[in-house]
Amino acid sequence: MNQLLAGKKxxxxxxxxxxSIAWAIAKQLHESGATLAFSYQGDRLESRVTKLVEATMPGSTMVQVDVTRDDEVAGAFALLKEQWGTMDGLVHSLAFAKTEELEGNFVDTSREGYLLAQDISAFSLVACSRYAKDMMPDGGTIITMTYLGGERVVGNYNVMGVAKAALDQSVRYLAADLGAQNIRVNAISAGPINTLAARGVKNFTSILPQVAEKSPLKRNITQEEVAKTALFLASDLSSGITGEIIHVDAGYHIMG
Ligand code: NAD
Structure with missing residues (x-):
């Protein structure tokens, strides 16, 4: 066990x-000595996520946050400020679009579906970073999760691809804003992984073998590989890196 994040929150x-990719990241950060708090979305997930956390990281702070609710976002950071005073990092690993927007043609996206995807998947990073920065007087690191569908057109990814493009650019603007405070902001662009969110994209499972065949490493990637990169971005090993999008996708994005 390394102690790259000993004493960090x-x-x-x-x-x-x-x-969840966030769970793999949590395990990696915990094994490296970090103290963690978890936010979960709504009552529906409370017992499942609490059970998971209590089994391996008992005593971690748990807080409910639906990122569409300003009061819950503010409340979560207020609670952390009370408990911790300061913090060292934020892992933002969440996104949402309606299932009906993740199939068919992008041109048919509804206004409501477009705004919802942007709100949850992109704006939430801005909102959470605003609170996080106030708890990082000595610097810190913010990490979010993106996907190639924000850079290229990927079948059925549609409105989520446009939200990821906004997320990617938010990473750059946030990195420029917060760099003077020694807060680094980066994204990991993960290859496809079979998670709850990914299964919302129509025909997601057919992407996995296609990516494995075409990528330089001739395989898919795992949550753990993403988590190891998150550990790198969370630690001082990446102290000179900000505003970056690191692809953890077996090299798929370089192929023509
Ligand atoms: P996941 O379903 O395990 O995680 C998605 C999370 O988003 C869930 O915990 C869900 O509760 C949360 N969420 C959705 N709406 C929310 C809201 N209103 N408020 C608060 N939380 C909300 O799936 P995952 O694949 O681990 O996704 C994590 C991140 O990784 C997402 O940003 C996703 O786009 C990104 N990503 C995933 C893949 C993949 O193939 N799985 C690839 C690249 C990027």
């Missing part, structure tokens, strides 16, 4: 179950 947003 991180909020992990986006654990839904043990397949």
């Amino acid at each position: 991180f909020l992990i947003m986006g654990v839904a179950n043990d397949r």
Whole structure:
């Protein structure tokens, strides 16, 4: 076990179950000595996420946050401020679009569906970073999760691709804003992984073998590989890196 994050405090947003990328990141950060708090979305996930956390990281702070609700976002950071005073990092690993917008043609996206995807998947990073920065007087690190569908057109990803493009650019603007405070903001662009969110994209499972065949490493990637990169971005090993999008996708994005 390394101690790269000994004494550091991180909020992990986006654990839904043990397949969540956020959960793999939490395990990696915990094994590296970090103290963690978790936010979960709504009553529906409370017992599942609490059980998961209590089994391996008992005593972690748990807080309910639906990122569309300003009061819950503000309340979560107020609670952390009371408990921790300061924090060292934020892991933002959440996104949402309606299932009906993740199939068919992008041109048919509804106004409501467009705004909802942007609100949850992109604006939430801005909102949470605003609170997080006030708890990072000595600097810190903010990590979010993106996907190639924000850079290229990927079948059925549609409105989520446009939200990821906004997220990617938010990473750059936030990195420029917060750099003077020694807060680094980066994204990991993960290859496809079979999670709850991914299964919302029509024909998602057919992407996995296609990516494995075409990518330089000739395989798919795992949550753990994403988590190891998150550990790198969370730690001082990446102290000179901000505003970056690191692809953890077996090299798929370089292929023509
Ligand atoms: P997941 O379903 O395990 O996690 C998605 C999380 O988003 C859930 O915990 C859910 O509760 C949360 N969420 C949705 N709406 C929310 C809201 N209103 N308020 C608060 N939380 C909300 O799936 P995942 O694949 O681990 O997704 C995590 C991140 O990784 C997402 O940003 C996703 O787009 C990104 N990503 C996933 C893949 C993949 O193939 N799985 C690839 C690249 C990027």
